[in-house]
Amino acid sequence: MTDRIRGVLAPVLTPFNAKLEPDVQRFIAHCRWLLGHNAGLAVFGTNSEAASITAAERMALTDALLEAGLPAGRMMPGTGACALPEAVALSRHASKAGAAGLLVLPPFFFKGVSEDGVFAYYAEIIERVGSGCARIYLYHIPQLTCVPITLTLIERLLGRYPEVIAGAKDSSGDWANTKAMIDNFAGAGFDVFPASESFLSAALPIGGAGCISATVNVNPAGIHRVFEGWRGAEAPRLQSSADRVRKVFQGPHMIPAMKQVLASWSGDPQWATVRPPLVELDKATGDRVIAELNAMAFDMQGYPGAR
Template sequence: MNRAFRGLVVPVLTPFAESGEIDRRAFIEHLEYLSHHGIRRIMVNGTTAEFFSLFPEERRTQLMLARRHFSGLIVAHAGGLGLKQNLEEVRWANELGADAVAALPPIYPAGLSEAGVIEYFKALGAAAEVPFILYNFPKHAGNALTPRILAAVPHAALKDSAQNFELMEHTPSYFVGSSTNIFEPIQQGAAGFVAATANVRPELYAAMEMLLVDAKVGEAAVMQQEIRAYSAQFSTGGVPALKQAIARKLPGYPAHVRCPLRP
């Protein structure tokens, strides 16, 4: 796990047909596009995938399709609402060939006690037969991960979309959840980065990954500036903007999103 799970992870989107159903053809073509451009790790059913708008059976289908059509490492996000549904999604990760499973803290209610979050994570981690990754995104979950939570919950890595670099020393492997701030955290000891905009220009981010692996510090610092400028155009558009950009790259890729998101 420590050798394979380092570097770039792409949180893949969920394409929807005009009918509102998942467009399986577009999803598979996108996976092939990512693979062709050097992507070796993906996250399925994460925030970028609009997990909050997917039925549980749709999240299961996404994971099944990804495992059939992507040969690299797959992180399955257990994105259900409530411990019981999340436990079910951890079991899917075990059974359907995911290489790791990630979970947010409870996303409702906010302001939970550390003890409650620890108990929740421990239940999920105990059910996981693959490496268990904690996911910190207090902006949306309403419950921030803390050093005490990280110390109390056995886990393989942390995906930190809050970019709280103080947490780096409290986790075995730290992944910065950012498309714009990659170079500095890696220099400080982060194991990798999770970049949503790599869905659109995977070759750029794969090149950045290789520069970091090869310790080409000067070139990586320059490429960080290019990535920061490129990512800036998506800073306000979010998932709808990413889908529209992919539609310009992949003919036939649908740019539809589910309510409450809007194009």
């Protein structure tokens, strides 16, 4: 297996063209910029609009990144799906590509499913992909899936598949839950990534592995500075600066807001496009987001086409 992926990762925004098809060249350019600012690529996460992207599109985009020379060892593709065979196909494809890990949602259509059912889903993925399966990171986002990744489920999966189950992304927003994951399992080599950089200063001293955060898409350098500098005298200032940027985007329209900022900074209005059922940000909200970022002298250094 490749080295474990740690640090700051972006659930990479997916650009679409006027026909609402994934825009491969914009995608590659954005990923390359993120890598250049020390961010890993959690492609096909929630903020990638992954639930609106087909398995074939995800695999084609992964192949395009590899063909463009981007390193598989810095990728953690999202491979979860409601249909088990689709999750297996995505996981097998990313594993063969050499991905550092797989970020795997539980099946999320049926609600109130048993822990045995969720365990069986992950077990079937691992068994069917086989000995070449990349490390799996469990994706806990119960506010959307209504299928939680419980501590007992983690314990069971680690007991059965200690070489494959490598960690979790905790998108619950509940620090007590993130801390419990770290406290219970970090000693067993289970890497926990909170979904917000705002938890970095609390998570890293107790064994957190980094973060997989939406706003890494727009502020990779600032968030990486928090990860690198949490032990130093500047840590509180770095954390406060990252938190200020995040608060601009926090809310129900996070994806269109980030895409609007990319459209503004790159001078490329096509970046604002989202796939239905999402809709683009209205002008008043978009203007407010840009104004708030300008007021804090926010800068996306070196972004392709940046002003």
